[in-house]
Amino acid sequence: MTGTISEAVLEQDLASMPQLQGSMFEGRGLRSRLYTGITWLLAILASLPLFSVLYMLIAKGGARINWETLTALPPSAFEFGGGIGPAIVGTAVMVGIGAAISIPIGILAAIYLAEIDPHTKLAQTARFLAKVLTGFPSILAGVFVYAALVVAMKSYSAWAGGIALAVLMLPTVILTAEEALKQVPQKMKDAAYGMGCTRAQVIGKVTLPTGIPGVMTGVLLAVAGAAGESAPLLFTALFSTYYINGWEGLGEPTSSLSILIYNFSGMPYDNQIELAWTASLVLVLIILVFNILARVLGRQKY
Amino acid sequence: MNATADAVTSPAATWSIDPQDTVMDCRLEKIFYGDFLAVRNSIVPIEKNKITGFIGPSGCGKSTVLRSLNRMNDLIPVFRFEGSVTYHGQDIYDKSIDPVLVRRYIGMVFQQPNPFSMSIYDNVAFGLRLNRYKGDLDERVEKALRSAALWTEVKDKLKNSGLSLSGGQQQRLCIARAVATEPDVLLMDEPCSALDPIATRQVEELMLELKEHYSVALVTHNMQQATRVADTTAFFSVDISQGSRTGYLVEMGETRQVFEDPQADLTKEYVSGEFS
Numbered sequence: 001m002t003g004t005i006s007e008a009v010l011e012q013d014l015a016s017m018p019q020l021q022g023s024m025f026e027g028r029g030l031r032s033r034l035y036t037g038i039t040w041l042l043a044i045l046a047s048l049p050l051f052s053v054l055y056m057l058i059a060k061g062g063a064r065i066n067w068e069t070l071t072a073l074p075p076s077a078f079e080f081g082g083g084i085g086p087a088i089v090g091t092a093v094m095v096g097i098g099a100a101i102s103i104p105i106g107i108l109a110a111i112y113l114a115e116i117d118p119h120t121k122l123a124q125t126a127r128f129l130a131k132v133l134t135g136f137p138s139i140l141a142g143v144f145v146y147a148a149l150v151v152a153m154k155s156y157s158a159w160a161g162g163i164a165l166a167v168l169m170l171p172t173v174i175l176t177a178e179e180a181l182k183q184v185p186q187k188m189k190d191a192a193y194g195m196g197c198t199r200a201q202v203i204g205k206v207t208l209p210t211g212i213p214g215v216m217t218g219v220l221l222a223v224a225g226a227a228g229e230s231a232p233l234l235f236t237a238l239f240s241t242y243y244i245n246g247w248e249g250l251g252e253p254t255s256s257l258s259i260l261i262y263n264f265s266g267m268p269y270d271n272q273i274e275l276a277w278t279a280s281l282v283l284v285l286i287i288l289v290f291n292i293l294a295r296v297l298g299r300q301k302y
Numbered sequence: 303m304n305a306t307a308d309a310v311t312s313p314a315a316t317w318s319i320d321p322q323d324t325v326m327d328c329r330l331e332k333i334f335y336g337d338f339l340a341v342r343n344s345i346v347p348i349e350k351n352k353i354t355g356f357i358g359p360s361g362c363g364k365s366t367v368l369r370s371l372n373r374m375n376d377l378i379p380v381f382r383f384e385g386s387v388t389y390h391g392q393d394i395y396d397k398s399i400d401p402v403l404v405r406r407y408i409g410m411v412f413q414q415p416n417p418f419s420m421s422i423y424d425n426v427a428f429g430l431r432l433n434r435y436k437g438d439l440d441e442r443v444e445k446a447l448r449s450a451a452l453w454t455e456v457k458d459k460l461k462n463s464g465l466s467l468s469g470g471q472q473q474r475l476c477i478a479r480a481v482a483t484e485p486d487v488l489l490m491d492e493p494c495s496a497l498d499p500i501a502t503r504q505v506e507e508l509m510l511e512l513k514e515h516y517s518v519a520l521v522t523h524n525m526q527q528a529t530r531v532a533d534t535t536a537f538f539s540v541d542i543s544q545g546s547r548t549g550y551l552v553e554m555g556e557t558r559q560v561f562e563d564p565q566a567d568l569t570k571e572y573v574s575g576e577f578s
Contacts, residue, residue: 187416191476193377195429195483196406205428210419302419302463 057284061277069278074241074260075271082271084279086243090158090255091286093244094237095227097162098169103219106173110215113174114181115203127178133171141167142232150236158244158254161237165229169222176218181211213298220294224287230258239263257283319534325350325487325517326371326408331385333366335378339544340366344551346536348487353509353518355532355557357525359572362538363549364521368489371519372408373401389487406433409485413492415472417464417479422447422456425464425475429483442482449515450478451508470501477508481516488512490520494527506531525573528557535560537569 022029068083075082109130113123145164150156184207192202208215238253239260245252257279264276321327326348333341341363348354348371356364366375373394375381386393394404406429417425426443435442443460447453452474456467464475473493480488490509494502509518509531522528528535536554540547553560553569564570 185416187412187414188418190374190377190412191416191418191479192428194372194374194405194410194412195432195479196402196404197432198402201432205432206418300419302421302465 054284057277057281061274061279061281064274064278065281069275070282073243074255074264074275076241077269080271082275084257084260084275084282086240086255087257087260087279088282089243090161090237090240091227091257091283093250094158094161094165094233094254094256095223097158097250098165098226099219099223101163101166102169102173102222106170106219106222107177107215109174110177110181111203111208114178115207116199127175130171130174133167134175136168136171137231138168138229139231139235141165142235145232146235153251155251156236156238156253158237158250158252161233161254161256164232164236165226168229168232169226172222172225173218176221177211177215180214180218181207183214184210213300217294217298220290220297224290224294227286227290228258228283230256230262233259234262257286319347319349323350323352324348325389326519327386327388328367328371329385329387330367330370330383332382333363333370333375333384334380334382336380339546339548341370341538341549342541344536344538344549346551346554348517348519349534350517351513351515352533353513353520353531355528355535356519356521356538357523357528357535357572358538358549358552359540360523361547361549362540364536364538365491366549367538368491368519368521369410371487371489372405372410374405374410376401406483407485408487408489409480409483411473411476411480411488411490411493414496415469415476417467417472417475419463419465421461422464422467422475423460426478426482428479433483435483446478446482447475449481449512450474451504451511452478468501470497470504473497473501473505474508477505477512481512484515486517488516488518490518492521492523495523502527525561529561532557537564537566537572539568539572 068081070083070088071085072081072083073086074084109126113127117123141164145160145167149160149163153160188206188210189202192206197205233256237256237259240253240255242255244250244254261276261279261283264272264279267273324347328344328346328348330341330344330346332339332343344367346354346356346367356368358364369375370383371387375383383395385395387395389404389408392399394401418428420428423443426446427439430439430442444453444457447456452471455471456462456475464472467475473496477488477493494505497505506527509520512518513533520528520532522532533556534554535557537552537560538549539552540549542548553564553566555565560569561573564573
C-alpha cells in the first residue's frame with residue numbers, strides 16, 4: 001500500500017517538473033537547424049565566384065608564370081614566347097603616380113574633415129562630393145583626364161593615366177581615412193591638449209599615429225582598386241609594347257596589365273591569349289597582396 | 303560689493319589663507335557656455351602643497367571650475383570666462399597668455415583613464431618630448447613611474463601598450479604622464495570614479511604622496527574621499543532660483559571644519575547626506 005502511494009506521489013512530482021529535454025524533431029529546433037543550413041549554403045555560394053575565377057586563372061594562366069613572361073616584351077603577331085614585363089611596370093608606375101597624388105591630398109582632406117572643421121559647409125560639401133565620387137563611373141575619370149590633359153599635351157601618357165587613377169583613388173582615401181581618424185577617442189585628444197599640445201601637435205602626435213592603421217587600410221584598398229582599373233587608362237595611357245623609357249617615357253603612351261588583357265584576349269593568336277590569362281593571374285595576385293597588406297597593416301600596434 | 307557676492311564670501315570668512323601659500327588665486331565671476339551661466343561668484347584659492355577638494359551635487363559646476371584652471375574649457379567654442387585666475391602673479395586669462403603654455407605648467411588627470419595608444423614608456427615620455435627635454439629621458443620616466451607607484455609593476459614591460467594595463471594601472475600611468483614634466487599644479491577631475499575600491503585606495507595614497515611636491519585640486523563625487531585626502535574642501539551647490547542651474551561656491555574651509563562644523567545650512571544638509 002505504502003509503495004503505491006509513494007509511486008503516485010513520484011508521478012505527480014514528475015508531472016509538475018519543468019520539461020527541459022529538447023526534442024530533435026520538434027518544430028522550433030528543426031527550423032533553427034534549417035535556417036543555419038541555408039546560411040551555410042549561401043555563404044558557400046557567395047565565395048563560389050571568387051574561387052572559380054581564381055581556379056580558372058591558375059588553370060589557364062599558371063603555366064606561363066615564369067621569369068621570361070614577367071620581364072619580356074609582348075610578342076608581335078606570329079611570334080612565340082614574349083611576356084608582359086612592360087605592362088607590369090606600367091601598372092606599377094601609374095598606380096604609384098596615382099598614390100603619390102591621392103594619398104597626401106586624401107589624408108590632409110581627411111584631417112580637415114575629421115579634426116579641424118567637421119561641421120562647416122565646406123566640410124559637408126567636400127564629404128558629399130567624395131561620397132558621390134566613390135560611385136563615379138571610372139570611364140568618366142578617363143574621359144575627364146583625356147579632355148583636360150591628353151588633348152592639351154597632345155599625347156597619351158603615364159602621367160595622364162596616373163592622374164586618372166588618382167581621381168578614382170581620392171574618395172576612397174578621404175572617406176576611409178576620415179572614418180579611421182574619427183575612431184580615435186576624444187579622451188585621448190583631451191589628454192594631449194591637457195599636456196599642452198597645440199592642435200597641430202594633437203593631430204601629429206596622437207590622432208594620426210593612433211588612426212594610422214585604419215588610414216593604411218583605406219590607402220591600400222584604394223591602391224588595389226586602382227591597379228585593376230582599365231577604363232580610365234584606355235583614354236589616358238593607351239598602350240605600348242615597350243618599357244617606360246626614363247622620365248621622358250612618362251610622357252608617352254604606357255602599357256598596363258588591364259589594357260594588355262583587353263587587347264590580347266581579343267586577338268586570334270593562342271600565344272597572346274595565353275599571355276592575357278597569365279596577365280590576369282598576375283593582376284589578381286597583385287590585388288590580393290595589397291588586400292592582405294591592408295589587413296596586416298590595419299591591425300593596431302598598441 | 304553687491305549682495306550675492308557677499309552671500310558667497312561670508313561663510314568662508316572664518317577661514318583664510320596666507321596669500322604666500324596660494325599657488326592659484328581663482329576669482330571666478332561668471333562662466334558661460336553660450337547663454338547658459340554655469341558658475342558664478344566663486345573665489346577658490348588653491349593652496350601650495352595641499353590637496354584642495356571640490357565637492358557638491360551633480361551639475362554644481364565643480365568640474366567646470368576645475369577645467370577653467372588650466373584653460374581646458376577653451377576647447378569648447380561657446381565657453382566664456384569672466385574673472386581672473388592668478389598664477390605666479392599672472393592672470394592666465396589675460397589676452398597675452400597662450401592657453402597651450404598654461405596647460406604645460408598645470409597638469410590634468412581625467413575622469414576616465416586615457417593613456418595614449420603607445421607604449422608605457424612613450425606615454426610617460428610624451429610631455430618631456432613635447433617640451434624638448436634634453437636630459438636623461440629614461441631617468442625621468444622611471445622617476446615619474448615611481449612617484450605614481452607604478453614602477454615595480456611595469457618596469458619589465460615598458461614597451462607594452464599603455465592600454466594593456468588594468469584600469470587602476472592606466473589611471474596611475476596617466477598620473478605618471480602628468481607628473482613627468484613636473485607641473486606646479488595637478489588638476490584631478492574625479493580620478494577614481496572609474497576605478498574599483500582597491501585601485502581607488504592606491505590612487506588616494508598616491509595623492510597624499512604627490513602633495514609633497516605638487517599642489518593638487520581634486521574634484522570628487524565621493525565625500526569620504528574628500529575627508530580622506532583633502533586638506534581644504536570647497537563645497538559647491540546649484541542655484542535654481544533664476545530658472546537656470548548655476549553653480550556657486552557655498553563654503554570653503556579646512557576639510558575637518560567643513561564636514562564637522564559647516565557654517566552654511568546647505569553644506570550641513572549635504573555633508574550629513576540629506577541630499578546629494
